[in-house]
Amino acid sequence: MSSDRDFDPDVATWKQLADRLRQAIRSGELAPGQRVPSELGLTQEYGLSRLTVRRALQELRSEGLIVVVQSRGTFVMGEQERVVVTLGKGDQVQARMPDPEERRKYRLREGEPLVLVERVDGGTEGYGAHRVTVVGG
Known part of the structure; x- marks a missing residue:
C-alpha cells in the first residue's frame, strides 16, 4: 500500500x-x-x-x-460463493444484526448482518448478508 x-x-x-x-x-x-x-x-x-x-x-x-x-x-476475506434464495409469494425477508445465539446458529462472523427469510409455510432460513442474493419468485 x-x-x-x-x-x-x-x-x-x-x-x-x-x-x-x-x-x-x-x-x-x-x-x-x-x-x-x-x-x-x-x-x-x-x-x-x-x-x-x-x-x-x-x-x-x-x-x-x-x-x-x-x-x-x-x-x-476470500471470495465466497454466493447463495441465491428465491422468494415465493408471501415469503418475507428481514435484514438485521444477529444476536449471539443467531450468530452461532447461522455461523456468522462478528459484524456480519443476518438475512432472515420467513417462508409462508412457517419455515425460517438464515444467511450471512455478505453471501446471499435474494430474488423474487
Missing part, C-alpha cells in the same frame, strides 16, 4: 483510509487470506489516531471485506 500520508481535509480521514484499504483489497495488493496491517502499524504508517484506524477497519468489516480472527489478527 502507498504510504502517502496526504488526506483530503474535506473528507473524514477514516473514510479515506477505508477507501485506500478497500482499493488495496480490490486490486489484489492485499490478497484473500492475507493479514491486514495491524491498527498500530496503520497508525504509524499514516500518522493517524488509533480511533481513526479502528473506525476504518470497522467499516471494512461491516462490508465483509475483512475478518478478525481472535488471537491471530485481521485478514482479507
Whole structure:
C-alpha cells in the first residue's frame, strides 16, 4: 500500500483510509487470506489516531471485506460463493444484526448482518448478508 500520508481535509480521514484499504483489497495488493496491517502499524504508517484506524477497519468489516480472527489478527476475506434464495409469494425477508445465539446458529462472523427469510409455510432460513442474493419468485 502507498504510504502517502496526504488526506483530503474535506473528507473524514477514516473514510479515506477505508477507501485506500478497500482499493488495496480490490486490486489484489492485499490478497484473500492475507493479514491486514495491524491498527498500530496503520497508525504509524499514516500518522493517524488509533480511533481513526479502528473506525476504518470497522467499516471494512461491516462490508465483509475483512475478518478478525481472535488471537491471530485481521485478514482479507476470500471470495465466497454466493447463495441465491428465491422468494415465493408471501415469503418475507428481514435484514438485521444477529444476536449471539443467531450468530452461532447461522455461523456468522462478528459484524456480519443476518438475512432472515420467513417462508409462508412457517419455515425460517438464515444467511450471512455478505453471501446471499435474494430474488423474487
